[in-house]
Every structure is written in C-alpha cells, then in structure tokens.
Amino acid sequence: MKLKLLVLLLTISCTNLLKSQTPTDYLPKEFHKKRREILRSKMPSNSVAVVFANPLRNRANDVDYVFHQDPNFYYLTGFREPNAVVLIFSENQTDANGNSYNEIIYVPKRDPRSEMWNGKRLGVAGAKEELGFTMAKTSEEFTMESLDFKKFDNVHIVKFSDDYRNNSRDKGETYDLVNAFKNKSGYHSMKIKNPNVQYIHKAIANVPDARLEELAKNLSKSLEIYPEYKKDPLINEYISADSDILRKELKQKIKLSLNKRESNIDFKLLPEVLAEMREVKTPEELKLLTKAIRISAVGQIEVMKAMQPEMSETEIQGIHEFVYKKYGAEYEGYPSIVGAGNNGCILHYIENNKTKVGKDLVLMDLGAEYRGYTADVTRTIPANGKFSPEQRAIYELVLEAQDAGIEVCKPGNQFWQPGQETKNIINEGLAALGIISSPSAKHNYFPHGTSHHIGLDVHDPGTYGAFKENMVITVEPGIYIPEGSPCDKKWWGIAVRIEDDILITKNGPVNLSGEAPRTVENIEKMMAKKSILNDFVLPNLD
Structure with a gap:
C-alpha cells in the first residue's frame, strides 16, 4: 500500500514538474469556451457548425512540416494538435445514453508508440480536463459514428481547400475526418460553384x-x-x-x-461571424499580441545595432529569429522578408540569399508569433549605418505618409482612410522629387494596400468597415523603385516600407511597435551603438 502511494506521489510530482517547465501563458480554456458561446448565439436554430483542425503537411519523404493549427479551430477550442474536429450545436443534443450536450470535440486517441516518436497527445481525457469540453471522443469515432447532418436546417462550414494528404497512419486523420463529413452530410452531391x-x-x-x-x-x-x-x-x-x-x-x-438552396450546407455564416468576432481583440488577446509585437520590435533594434555591410540577408534574418526564440516565441508569423537594395522591391521576397548587403537599404518585414498571435513589423535601414541623400528623401516621404495614415486610425473612421491619406502624400512627394510627372500620374511605385488586421493570422479576418476599439491593424506605406524604372537612375534600387502595428482606442491610435526606431535620426543613432553580437565570431569553414 505504501509503495502504491509512493508511486502515485512520484507520478503527480513528475507531472507537475513537466507542466512547470512548459509555457503557462496560453489563453485559458474559459476564453475559448466563451468564443464558442458567442458563435452559438449567432447561429440560427436547428444548426451545427463544423470546424476542422489543420492536417499535417508533408515536407519531403517521411518528414512533415512543423505543425501549425488552423486559427479558427484554435480560437474556438485551444487545441494545438492535428487531426481533430469540433461540432458546435445551436441547441442541446441528446446521445444514446441520455446525456445532454451542445458541443463535442473529436481528438486523436492516446497512443504510446506514436507518442514515443512525436510527443504526448492530449487525448479524450485531456480534452475534457484542459480544454473544458464535457463531451469528447476520439477522431476515429467520428469516422465511424452515424451522425445525421441532414436533420439540421443549416450545417455551417468553411470551404475546404482540399489539400489534405492521406498518410495512412491512423483512421482519424484530417483527410479521413473531412471525407467522413462529406459522406455523412451529402456534400459530394452538392454543386459547388466556382x-x-x-x-x-x-x-x-x-x-x-x-x-x-x-x-x-x-x-x-x-x-x-x-x-x-x-x-x-x-x-x-x-x-x-x-x-x-x-x-x-x-x-x-x-x-x-x-x-435557390440545393443543400443545408452553408459556407457563408461561419466565415462572416468569425471575422466579426476576431477583428476586435479581448484583453487576453491584446496581452499576447502586444508581446509578439514588442518581441518583433526588439528584434529590429538588435539588428540595427548589429548590422554590417558584409552581412548577408540570411544572417540578418537569423538575428531577428534568434531574438524571437530567446523570448520564447514558437514560430515566425510568416516567412521572413529581408531584402537589400533591389530585392526590397519584391514585395514578398523570402529567398533572403544576397551574400553581402553593402551600402544598400535593407527592408526587413518580420514578425514573431507568440502563443498563436502574430506581429507584423517592418523597418528599412541603411546597411552602412547612414542614409544617402536619395535614400533619406524616399524614407522621409514614406514616414510622413505613415504618420498621416496612423493619425486617422480612430473609432468610426473607415478602414480605407489610412490608405487614401498615405497615397495622397506619396503621390505628391514623388511628383515633387521628379520621379513621376504629377500627383495624378499613374505609377507602380506604391502598389499595395496600407492596412490589414493582425491577430491569429498575419492577415487576420475582419469586416473591413469602420474602425472599432481594440482592433489591431497595420499601417504600412511603401515606395519601391526597381532598376529600370522610368525615372532618374539615382533612385533605382531604393525600396522603403515602414510598418507598425496600431491599436485602435477611444483616445486615439497607439503604436504598439513604436519602440523600434522610425525616424532617420533615431535609426542612425541606434545603428551607431555597439551590439552584443559584434564579438560573436564563428570559425572559418572554407
């Protein structure tokens, strides 16, 4: 008896030790439960919402990409594993045993052999205890149960991307779950319009x-x-x-x-409701998102101090991402963009393979993902620490435009207003510099929008109507003058984007990424400081 008690105490002690060595600042289960309640309140009667976890995606041969959860699924459940599905009902349901429930999650079953290779699974018991579901079953059970989706007036889903891979490992993979749903719901007989x-x-x-x-x-x-x-x-x-x-x-x-409705399957409600819910952040979300943004701003600061002309784009990327990991950020929020000179004119340049940045401007668009929430911060700095006259002229024009765009980020103003403000200033400035013939001249030097929501996605969903309190958006004007442009050659290869993450408040916009220097003077001053990485020299391997 004493031996059994000792084993039990040791087990509890080891479990508590392991928990104390893993992050504890994820969103609480109560947050996700509240999201499900809000969604349920917006669903019509006799309906069910069906949301799938992301699948594992193959990188090559028997190696998968690092798993990343579907943001909507995480938002509603807090579950961070693949191969799961959640059903949320508008009214209570009753199972064969007389149990009442209004939601059920299906998760991968515990499997000691698989967990030995790939880590511990939460399992059914964990889904109940840690996620707060009263009704949970294995993913395999979803494929075998005779669920009658045709009895509902509406079955709310997000359109399938159909990029699921059949790994043939378990019967409860996302591939199997989606196919099972399609068979049970009559989805295959629908005429899906392009x-x-x-x-x-x-x-x-x-x-x-x-x-x-x-x-x-x-x-x-x-x-x-x-x-x-x-x-x-x-x-x-x-x-x-x-x-x-x-x-x-x-x-x-x-x-x-x-x-005309050909089916009870509805693609409209779920994306619209979740976009409306996700565009306004709760205090719990703002805490995590602000930390992701500040981590990203510190990354920009450390790179400013460490930047040298002989660095490569890849090395610069590495410093940013090292800072993210040092703070415990799990991922980058999106592929890191580090473009020197003409490479900065490629808006989503991710090769980052230029071996020396030299005297070029270096455009750095990167963001840490912390506990699911993603920053999006861009700074453009001179690799040698000093802006040339031409670089400075373009930079200060973009900064003036950004300041004007941020100024109109207030509750009640329309989402398009920052873009209009920035475009007007940039067009007038380009004309004054002689790069375009007049402010009304057509050009491709500022080819993108100015703002988007950030959150669980770097381009978070939203209604994109009027600004509301506790939205977090980007303001990111830019000017890109690629080689061969129809202007004086002295401007060729200059690319500048300045991007900050702005919190909408009743008292005006708050720049959450503002600690990363933005003005020419403050950037040059920061770049003159000594970096702790200056003495970090690796052996030559050639």
Missing part, C-alpha cells in the same frame, strides 16, 4: 437595367482571361443575348439561381 463564376452571377443579378448591354460587352472581353466563364451556360447566354429584354429575363433567372 467563386469567380458566382461573383459574375452576382454582378449580373445586381446590374442596373440601363447597363445590361455594357456588362455583356465587358464580360465578352473577359472570356479569354477567365476560361471558366465559357463553361457556365448562364454567363454564355447572357453574353450572347441580342436584346435587353432577353438580358432582363436572364438577370431574373440568375437571381433565382442565387437564392
């Missing part, structure tokens, strides 16, 4: 009668660019109609087809 075709159907349904012929002509020109239009009989009929009378009839026919 999004581009559906967009055109909506355009025809809403076109004013006075512009019926004009739209038909424009669509006719699009046939070669979008061959899927040719395959749709309604679009073809509309284009070939020889009178507005026929076009009106087809317009009405298309309206009816858009309103």
Whole structure:
C-alpha cells in the first residue's frame, strides 16, 4: 500500500514538474469556451457548425512540416494538435445514453508508440480536463459514428481547400475526418460553384437595367482571361443575348439561381461571424499580441545595432529569429522578408540569399508569433549605418505618409482612410522629387494596400468597415523603385516600407511597435551603438 502511494506521489510530482517547465501563458480554456458561446448565439436554430483542425503537411519523404493549427479551430477550442474536429450545436443534443450536450470535440486517441516518436497527445481525457469540453471522443469515432447532418436546417462550414494528404497512419486523420463529413452530410452531391463564376452571377443579378448591354460587352472581353466563364451556360447566354429584354429575363433567372438552396450546407455564416468576432481583440488577446509585437520590435533594434555591410540577408534574418526564440516565441508569423537594395522591391521576397548587403537599404518585414498571435513589423535601414541623400528623401516621404495614415486610425473612421491619406502624400512627394510627372500620374511605385488586421493570422479576418476599439491593424506605406524604372537612375534600387502595428482606442491610435526606431535620426543613432553580437565570431569553414 505504501509503495502504491509512493508511486502515485512520484507520478503527480513528475507531472507537475513537466507542466512547470512548459509555457503557462496560453489563453485559458474559459476564453475559448466563451468564443464558442458567442458563435452559438449567432447561429440560427436547428444548426451545427463544423470546424476542422489543420492536417499535417508533408515536407519531403517521411518528414512533415512543423505543425501549425488552423486559427479558427484554435480560437474556438485551444487545441494545438492535428487531426481533430469540433461540432458546435445551436441547441442541446441528446446521445444514446441520455446525456445532454451542445458541443463535442473529436481528438486523436492516446497512443504510446506514436507518442514515443512525436510527443504526448492530449487525448479524450485531456480534452475534457484542459480544454473544458464535457463531451469528447476520439477522431476515429467520428469516422465511424452515424451522425445525421441532414436533420439540421443549416450545417455551417468553411470551404475546404482540399489539400489534405492521406498518410495512412491512423483512421482519424484530417483527410479521413473531412471525407467522413462529406459522406455523412451529402456534400459530394452538392454543386459547388466556382467563386469567380458566382461573383459574375452576382454582378449580373445586381446590374442596373440601363447597363445590361455594357456588362455583356465587358464580360465578352473577359472570356479569354477567365476560361471558366465559357463553361457556365448562364454567363454564355447572357453574353450572347441580342436584346435587353432577353438580358432582363436572364438577370431574373440568375437571381433565382442565387437564392435557390440545393443543400443545408452553408459556407457563408461561419466565415462572416468569425471575422466579426476576431477583428476586435479581448484583453487576453491584446496581452499576447502586444508581446509578439514588442518581441518583433526588439528584434529590429538588435539588428540595427548589429548590422554590417558584409552581412548577408540570411544572417540578418537569423538575428531577428534568434531574438524571437530567446523570448520564447514558437514560430515566425510568416516567412521572413529581408531584402537589400533591389530585392526590397519584391514585395514578398523570402529567398533572403544576397551574400553581402553593402551600402544598400535593407527592408526587413518580420514578425514573431507568440502563443498563436502574430506581429507584423517592418523597418528599412541603411546597411552602412547612414542614409544617402536619395535614400533619406524616399524614407522621409514614406514616414510622413505613415504618420498621416496612423493619425486617422480612430473609432468610426473607415478602414480605407489610412490608405487614401498615405497615397495622397506619396503621390505628391514623388511628383515633387521628379520621379513621376504629377500627383495624378499613374505609377507602380506604391502598389499595395496600407492596412490589414493582425491577430491569429498575419492577415487576420475582419469586416473591413469602420474602425472599432481594440482592433489591431497595420499601417504600412511603401515606395519601391526597381532598376529600370522610368525615372532618374539615382533612385533605382531604393525600396522603403515602414510598418507598425496600431491599436485602435477611444483616445486615439497607439503604436504598439513604436519602440523600434522610425525616424532617420533615431535609426542612425541606434545603428551607431555597439551590439552584443559584434564579438560573436564563428570559425572559418572554407
């Protein structure tokens, strides 16, 4: 008896020790439970929401990519493993044993052999204890149960990307879960419309009668660019109609087809509701997101101090990501962008393989992911520590535009306003510098939008309407002048983007990444400081 008690105490002690050595600042289970309750309150009666975890994705041969959870699934459950599905019901359900429940999660079963190779699984008991679900089963059970999805008026899902791989390891992989759902729900018999075709159907349904012929002509020109239009009989009929009378009839026919439901499966509600929920952050989320942003800002600071002309883009990337790991950030929020000179003109440049940055400007767009929440911070600095006159002129123009964009980030203002402010200033500034002929001249030196939400995704979902308190968005104007541009050669190869993460508050915008220097003077001052990495010299391997 004493021996059994000793073993039990040792087991508890070891478990507590292991827990104390792992992060404890993840979102609490109560947070995720509240998200499910909010979602349930927005669902119509007699409906169910079905959300799948991300699958494992193969890198090469028998090696998988590091797993990253689907953000919506994590938001609703807190579960960080693959091969799972959660069902959230609008009303209570009753199982065969008379148990009442309004949600159920299916998770991978415990498997000692698999866990020996890939780490401990939470399992059914863990899902109940640590995630707060009263009803939990194994993923394999989901594939075998005779769930009747056809009894619901609405089955809410997010459209499948269909990139699931059958690893043939377990019967409860995401591949199997998705296929089981499709079979149980009648999904296979649905006619899934091409999004581009559906967009055109909506355009025809809403076109004013006075512009019926004009739209038909424009669509006719699009046939070669979008061959899927040719395959749709309604679009073809509309284009070939020889009178507005026929076009009106087809317009009405298309309206009816858009309103007709062929199935109880609904793709609309879940993305819309989750976007509305996720765009405004709770205090718990803001704490984690702010930490991710500050980690990223410190990374920018340390690189400013360590930067040398003989560094490579890869080495610069490595310093950023070392800082992230030093603070305990699990991942980068997206592939790191470090572009020197002309490479900075490639908006999503991730090769980062230039061996020496020299005297170029180095555009560094990186963000740490901390406990699921992702920063997005960009700084552009001169590799030799001093801006040239041309580099300085472009940089200060972008900074002026960014300041103006940040200023309008206030509750009630529209999401497009920072973009409009920045574009006006950049167009006027480019004209004043002689890079474009006039502020109204068309150009491609600022080809992207200015703002997006951040959160569990670097491009977090949102309604993109008016600003609300506790949204966190980016403001990121840029100017990119690639070699060969139609302007004086002295500007060629200059690329500048300044990006900060802005919290919307009733008292005005708060720059959460502002501790990373933004002005020319403060950047040059920071770059003149000694770095702790200056004495970190590795042996020559050549």
